[in-house]
Amino acid sequence: MKMELIQPFINAADAVLSQGxxxxxxxxxxxxxxEAYRRKGVAATIALTGExxxxxxFDLAPESAAxxxxxxxxSELPESDALVRETxxxxxxxxxxxxxxxxxxxxxxxxxxxxxxxxxxDGPRSTEDTEALVLSFDTSSGTVFVNIALRYQxxxxxxxxxxxxxxxxx
Amino acid sequence: xxxxxxxKRSKDGQPIQYLIVDDSVFARKNLGRIIDSFGGKVxxxxxxxxxxxxxxxxLKPDIxxxxxTMPQMEGIEAAEKIVxxxxxxxxxxxxxxxxxxxxxxxLQRGARHFxxxxxxPEVLYEVIKYVLGEDGVAAGATGAGV
Numbered sequence: 001m002k003m004e005l006i007q008p009f010i011n012a013a014d015a016v017l018s019q020g021x022x023x024x025x026x027x028x029x030x031x032x033x034x035e036a037y038r039r040k041g042v043a044a045t046i047a048l049t050g051e052x053x054x055x056x057x058f059d060l061a062p063e064s065a066a067x068x069x070x071x072x073x074x075s076e077l078p079e080s081d082a083l084v085r086e087t088x089x090x091x092x093x094x095x096x097x098x099x100x101x102x103x104x105x106x107x108x109x110x111x112x113x114x115x116x117x118x119x120x121x122d123g124p125r126s127t128e129d130t131e132a133l134v135l136s137f138d139t140s141s142g143t144v145f146v147n148i149a150l151r152y153q154x155x156x157x158x159x160x161x162x163x164x165x166x167x168x169x170x
Numbered sequence: 171x172x173x174x175x176x177x178k179r180s181k182d183g184q185p186i187q188y189l190i191v192d193d194s195v196f197a198r199k200n201l202g203r204i205i206d207s208f209g210g211k212v213x214x215x216x217x218x219x220x221x222x223x224x225x226x227x228x229l230k231p232d233i234x235x236x237x238x239t240m241p242q243m244e245g246i247e248a249a250e251k252i253v254x255x256x257x258x259x260x261x262x263x264x265x266x267x268x269x270x271x272x273x274x275x276x277l278q279r280g281a282r283h284f285x286x287x288x289x290x291p292e293v294l295y296e297v298i299k300y301v302l303g304e305d306g307v308a309a310g311a312t313g314a315g316v
Contacts, residue, residue, distance in 0.1 A: 016288050072200065074171075086196040093194065093239075094287045097266025101286070104269035112267065114193070114239055 005052060005103065005150050006133055012098035013137055013146055016091060021071055023140040033132045037147055041065055042085055043118035044092035050110025052103065054150035057118060058092035064142025071141055089115040095146070108152075174295050175309040176209025177302065179232065186298070186306060187213040189229055191222040191245065192237040192264070197287070201235055201264065204291045208298060209309070219243030219251075226252050226259065232305070233298065236281070238265035238272065246276050253280030260301050264289060 010027070018025045043059035060068065066079040069087035077084055092115045100112050132149040177186055188205050190198045190212060202212050213229045216222040219236075220243045226234060234252065238245040249261040263276045268286035276284055282301045285294050299306060 019288050019290070069196075072196070074203065083196060083199070086194060090194040090196040094266040097239075097268070097287065101267055101269040101272075104271065112239070114241065 002152050004106070005108075005152060006148060008099040008102040009056065009095065009146065009148055010135065011102070012095045013135070013144070016094045016098060017137060017139050017144060020091070021068065021139055021141055026138045027135060028138040028143065029134075029136045031134050033134050033147070037132065039118055040145055042088045044089045044115040045118045046092055046096045046115045047113040048100070048110050048150065049113070051108050051153055052110045052150055053153055054148075056092070056096055056150070057145075057147040058088060058095060058115075059118070059145040059147065060088055061142060064139075064144070067141040068139070068144075085117055089117060171203060171207050172291060174208050174291070177295075177298060177306050177308050178209065180305055180307045183307075185209055185211040186233060186302070187211050187229070187231040189214050189216065189222065189225055189231040189234045191216045191219070191225075191234060191240070191248065193217045193240040194237075197237065197264075201289065204289060204294060207291060208295055210298075217241075219245055219248030222248045223251050223255075227255070230256075232260065233301065234259065234261045235264050236261050238263060238267055238276070246272075246279055246281070249276065249281045250279035262294075262297060262301060264294075 014025050037057060040059045041061040042065040043057050045055055045057045047055045062079045065084050065088050066077055069084040070077045072087055073083060096112060132147050135146045137144040137146065178184060179186060188210055190201050192198045198215050205212055213231045214225045216225045218240045222236065236245040236249050245263060245265065249263065252259045252261060261281045263281045263284045264287060266287040268284065273284045283297045285297055299308060
């Protein structure tokens, strides 16, 4: 996986979480994974298609999700509240939106699909050329896991530069 | 949340009326809280571009805050349709996807401004004042305009 595809996600997660929670965020752990993804709690998956293809999963333990959603909502929310799941989806949207803005301005062309709530315990297995990078961010309200499995498709990139592939918006 | 000097309509001194368009309930709630801190009023909400068009017709808000990526009809297309029907409509795009291509497309199709998520209240406040121009006045400001 190309590191220049990953850095914008790290920067965006840091910016969105530290701004929203009004406290510093640190990367607690970073590892490569080829196993099927196992959900920690409330997870949102966002798919990317185009020159960069794959998916990003934004995942929080239920109690962390409730704490973070409560912080954003300004009132205490139970773990079961629909707004907790909404918050996870919207945070994923913001982190990924900020990251793809940066990648797009670097010349990568791809489409971002709306977030989907990830409900099964197992996610799609990573393949050899799309191994997943798993990042855990330590926040004042709990740990946020970001699982990134992206593949750069140079064939599509050269077709696009030759005018063969339409530019896609996120 | 920080409170800002209330922005009112110059013509009648009433609070600015907003239509919030976003498919995320969380995002709408968050924007609603920010608008409240500006002394504004949420006239209505919509979760997609199509509903936004009908709600704009019905409510005639002073400002529309419009997300981009939404089901049924995306925000840029909805903004264009609203502005085609009412060239005076003030649509501000509010999206996490803020790359140049998208911003230019939104502005070319009638949006007045663009704010990237996560929304910083102080940034949105300045954008609202700019977009309202002389049609808005902030509490404590002298003369017309903001």
